[in-house]
Amino acid sequence: MKKLMCVVIQKRHIPYIMVIVVMSLIIPTAAVAFMNETLQSRDRRALIGKTIVVDAGHGGVDGGATHGDLLEKHINLNIALRLREELLHHGATVTMTRDEDESLDDHKNNGNRHREDLKKRVQIIQSNEADLFISIHANYIVGKPSRLGPIVFHHDTSERSKELAAVIQQSLNTLHKYKEHNIVIKGTEASGRYYLLRNTSCPGVIVETGFLSNWLDRKLLQDEAHQQDIAVRIAEAVVLYYQSVE
Numbered sequence: 001m002k003k004l005m006c007v008v009i010q011k012r013h014i015p016y017i018m019v020i021v022v023m024s025l026i027i028p029t030a031a032v033a034f035m036n037e038t039l040q041s042r043d044r045r046a047l048i049g050k051t052i053v054v055d056a057g058h059g060g061v062d063g064g065a066t067h068g069d070l071l072e073k074h075i076n077l078n079i080a081l082r083l084r085e086e087l088l089h090h091g092a093t094v095t096m097t098r099d100e101d102e103s104l105d106d107h108k109n110n111g112n113r114h115r116e117d118l119k120k121r122v123q124i125i126q127s128n129e130a131d132l133f134i135s136i137h138a139n140y141i142v143g144k145p146s147r148l149g150p151i152v153f154h155h156d157t158s159e160r161s162k163e164l165a166a167v168i169q170q171s172l173n174t175l176h177k178y179k180e181h182n183i184v185i186k187g188t189e190a191s192g193r194y195y196l197l198r199n200t201s202c203p204g205v206i207v208e209t210g211f212l213s214n215w216l217d218r219k220l221l222q223d224e225a226h227q228q229d230i231a232v233r234i235a236e237a238v239v240l241y242y243q244s245v246e
């Protein structure tokens with residue numbers, strides 16, 4: 001009898017229940033979609049008209065820093081490709097110095113391979129008349145295995161690069177995964193006399209995304225969620241940078 005009542009009640013209420021279920025699905029989804037659309041359309045305008053070169057450090061014969069089988073060049077490319085997507089999302093025009101595992105030298109093996117590679121990267125930045133460039137690398141330090149976290153380098157004579165580096169550094173200091181491990185990152189942007197920074201005319205930074213010499217950074221830099229977080233935070237910092245300088 002109890003069972004039968006139950007069936008009767010359910011049947012009687014089915015149309016109402018259906019309406020309630022459908023409405024409860026549609027209304028919040030529509031509201032969220034509307035809010036997202038509004039945020040995204042505003043977001044998508046932030047970098048319209050900006051040409052940004054994203055440089056994935058090393059590549060091909062040049063693996064960069066290594067730890068066992070782990071090669072810096074792969075991490076750099078993974079993060080750089082994600083960064084491209086994030087910058088495109090904000091409306092920027094993005095040029096990559098490389099989007100696959102290749103070096104940019106002349107392949108002549110004449111002893112100048114490394115310099116030729118860097119020259120080509122500079123040439124791409126200059127010929128695209130980039131508004132700014134971001135070069136993605138990973139760090140390695142011998143004898144200091146506990147050192148971890150991102151460091152953003154800028155050229156010491158470029159105020160704009162310094163400002164850009166500061167905004168990106170602050171943004172990267174709050175990466176989720178460090179918080180999850182209860183680690184407070186207090187990285188400070190630094191000046192560096194790197195070839196790429198010395199030979200380009202637009203503001204630019206070299207982002208050392210973490211230390212391959214540290215066990216945690218090694219783990220995190222291979223973690224897709226962390227790579228994505230880095231890309232998102234750099235792109236958000238670029239938006240903030242333009243909001244502050246223009």
Ligand SMILES: [Zn+2]
Pocket residue numbers: 057058064065072137138
């Ligand atoms: Zn590197």
